[in-house]
Amino acid sequence: MRTHLCGVLRAGDAGTTVRLCGWVGRRREHGEHLAFVDLRDHSGIIQCVIDNSVDVRSEWVIAVTGTVRPRPDGTVNPGLDTGEIEIGDCTVEVLNEAEPPPFPVDDRTDADEPVRLRYRYVDLRRPRMQRNLRLRARVNAAIRAAMDRQGFCEVETPLLWAPTPEGSREFSVPARLHHGSFYALPQSPQLAKQLLMVGGVDRYYQIARCLRDEDLRADRQFEFTQLDMEASFATQDDVMGFVTEAVLNAAEAATGERPPDIARMTWADALDRYGTDKPDLRFAMELVDLTAAFADTGVKAFAAPVVKAIGVPGGASFTRSRLDQLTEQAKRAGASGLAWFRVTAGPALEGPLDRFLSESERGRVLEKTGAGEGDLILAVADVYRTACTVLGMLRNALGSPPVGQGPHRYVWVTDFPMFDGVDASGNPQAAHHPFTMPYAEDLPLLDSDPAAVRSQAYDLVLNGWELGSGSVRIHRSDIQSKVFATLGITDADAEARFGFLLGAFRYGAPPHAGFAFGIDRLAAILAGEENIREVIAYPKTQSGADPLTGAPSPLPAATLAELGIRVVVPPGP
RNA sequence: GGACCUGUGGUGCAGCUCGGAGUGCACGCCGCCCUGUCAAGGCGGAGGUCGCGGGUUCAAAUCCCGUCAGGUCCGCCA
Structure with a gap:
């Protein structure tokens, strides 16, 4: 039915007569004597030049027979793998018409997931x-x-x-x-x-x-x-x-x-340095131990079996409400509280607990965390396991890039x-x-x-x-x-x-x-x-539904009877 | 079971704080024009249960309550 895939043709194929099959992407019509049709299959997109009028619409399935030729000077499209060539002298055969797609079949925008999943067969055509x-x-x-x-x-x-x-x-x-x-x-x-x-x-x-x-x-x-x-x-x-x-x-x-x-x-090392058994090694912000620094402290908040901390690069600019949110997060995760210090010029510390710290405690906090001006220090004083896991949670929340980004x-x-x-x-x-x-x-x-x-x-x-x-x-x-x-x-x-x-x-x-x-x-x-x-070709939504097929769905009474199942419907409101 | 975010023509958004006629943007769709475009361009047009229900109000996309759907997370995943 076809001689080549759309996306594989190159300048070296010039002169070859080809027959390509695929879906109509974008069309650019210039009247009854010239039209460009982007033909798409799984391998890519190629431009077909039609020298007369042609009635094809978005996502129609067509076969194009024509000759590979270099594009005229000045019309090469460097954004396309096949951009140095085009298919000329085309005859177009419509294999199947199609309704307009519910969303654009390209990677520039994302439709909402429910729509994508309902029309997954269209979504799957997208290059991504x-x-x-x-x-x-x-x-x-x-x-x-x-x-x-x-x-x-x-x-x-x-x-x-x-x-x-x-x-x-x-x-x-x-x-x-x-x-x-x-x-x-x-x-x-x-x-x-x-x-x-x-x-x-x-x-x-x-x-x-x-x-x-x-x-x-x-x-x-x-x-x-x-x-x-x-x-x-x-x-x-x-x-x-x-x-x-x-x-x-x-x-x-x-x-x-x-x-x-x-x-x-x-595992012990991962917990100690990253506060989790699944450390993200794409960024530093390792946990440091401040227990010794506060061994003889007069600060009640730090009178705990263990004091651990992380330095947050650039975190000194966090607003008070952001810091309150982090404190809330830490408490929900099981910590009794969260101590924070902005590192200002000097370097000096700034925060609600700073005035209770001794000079040597300040020095050791800065030294241990390695924090500099503009950074933020977050500290948790608690039992060992809690101090580690709470800071590990904060470390991820504040430092972790999207999972697919950056190095592996x-x-x-x-x-x-x-x-x-x-x-x-x-x-x-x-x-x-x-x-x-x-x-x-x-x-x-x-x-x-x-x-x-x-x-x-x-x-x-x-x-x-x-x-x-x-x-x-x-x-x-x-x-x-x-x-x-x-x-x-x-x-x-x-x-x-x-x-x-x-x-x-x-x-x-x-x-x-x-x-x-x-x-x-x-x-x-x-x-x-x-x-x-x-x-995943056909995933389910967070509630376990499949918008494409409508699953899960009730079964006919006869099917239930055959299985020996009686359904107990929960009482309505 | 819980927290937070989202829901506005086919698609993506803005409008919502501070209530005043379904107002706006981009794309798509339909028709016409156009011989080198490539997110083509120009002109015209169609298309709406502002998720749903209730409440407040002279008046609700907008405020309040409830509910449904989707997403992210907590719980859960030996």
């Missing part, structure tokens, strides 16, 4: 969306190539699976053949892939769809895609190496440039605590999941000091977004029982919840470790987007 879809396809291909090269075997796992009562809320699917029973759509192939290790697959990977019925965000959809992988007889370092290769290969395929090797940082800064965060917080019964909660292997040297602490146990769990972070996480898994039942006991899970509980996994582990489970990272997030950042919806 074509670029994003194709970038994502290259990312997928590069990941597959890297995993294949490293000896991994692609295996598909079920979407209809057993409910697993740990972790995030799952979507349920009624079983037609077993009324009253349900499948769950898997939040991840976690248990399936561990069973593959018992099954001797050795190195498994899958570009897997995961489903979680949790509230949506800019970086979260109900359904998302992960590179899911697991390897037998592999250490933490082995897995991090496999994943690094896949991610860097994907980044190179997307951007044309291979990033340097990925830095590492312990990957970092491995390692040595997570095994347990984080307590559940309603006062038992420690698993920070990663209950099959995560503690460091061998920390095993004795399971009894004495569970909070101090470090696990062999690791996250991959890019520009402050968590790309994914993984761990070395427990393959020995004695350690697993010990961890379950610490979590307050009895043997009977464990058997009921994960019996099929524990059963499998009694038949020769190899030591294994794995990882999973979000391809939507990686593709979005590599595409320079701040929202994963921009790299």
Whole structure:
């Protein structure tokens, strides 16, 4: 039907007779003897010159037959990849007429998202969306190539699976053949892939769809895609190496440039310096410790176990109301208060608490934060964890560029605590999941000091977004029982919840470790987007609706009956 | 469950504080003119439940209350 794509023709093709197919972009008509039609397909746009009148409209689908020729002197368009040439002596065949599009099919303006999603098939024609879809396809291909090269075997796992009562809320699917029973759509192939290790697959990977019925965000959809992988007889370092290769290969395929090797940082270090377990390394503003500076202070506000601070470049110009807002934010995040000092000429400090500071305290605040004239110093005095996380939140709020902008800064965060917080019964909660292997040297602490146990769990972070996480898994039942006991899970509980996994582990489970990272997030950042919806063909809105299809929608009574489902409609107002 | 922002011809905006006739800008659409444009240009025209409901008022896009939708965030996401 066509001989070439629109966007690939160049000056070297001059003289070639071509037949092109695509959509009508802009038209520039000069009466009945001359018209220019921009013809667009996924590869780009080329100008067709019509020497008579032609009736084509915006977004009509046409085929153009003509000859590639250089443009006359002075009419070259440097803004177009095909701008040195045009198609002359055109005959136009209308393949399909079209209504005027609901919004312009170009990248200069963005229609509102509901309109874009309702007419997604039009939105996808825009160069931006074509670029994003194709970038994502290259990312997928590069990941597959890297995993294949490293000896991994692609295996598909079920979407209809057993409910697993740990972790995030799952979507349920009624079983037609077993009324009253349900499948769950898997939040991840976690248990399936561990069973593959018992099954001797050795190195498994899958570009897997995961489903979680949790509230949506800019970086979260109900359904998302992960590179899911697991390897037998592999250490933490082995897995991090496999994943690094896949991610860097994907980044190179997307951007044309291979990033340097990925830095590492312990969880404790990330919390101490950045106040978060997903540090954004694109900017500095690191947390500094002022506890020693205020060890003997007379200032009540600083009489706390820990005093930490950040310097905000240029922040001295913040208005009082802005500072009040930041204080509010800090309090909502759990701090008892927020101390601020503008750095003025001298340098000197200016702020409500300044007059209570001793000269040496002033000096050490300036020295430790490295702040200079025009900067702002924000300090939180609290218990260690709160001081860190509140300042980490403020650091991101004040310093972090949009996630898709600037350099791509990957970092491995390692040595997570095994347990984080307590559940309603006062038992420690698993920070990663209950099959995560503690460091061998920390095993004795399971009894004495569970909070101090470090696990062999690791996250991959890019520009402050968590790309994914993984761990070395427990393959020995004695350690697993010990961890379950610490979590307050009895043997009977464990058997009921994960019996099929524990059963499998009694038949020769190899030591294994794995990882999973979000391809939507990686593709979005590599595409320079701040929202994963921009790299998903048919995303849902924040309330989980699809404006294109109208989903979710009620089911016909007959369908419900077949499934054995009776709908309880909540009482109206 | 909560906080904040947004909703005005097909699209993107302004108008809202300080109430006075659906007022304005750009694009698109329809018609006519135009032989080198490229966000073509010129002339003319059509197109509106100011998200929805209620209230205040002589009078509401504008003020108040409620509600719906969309977005960002908190909670949630082992």
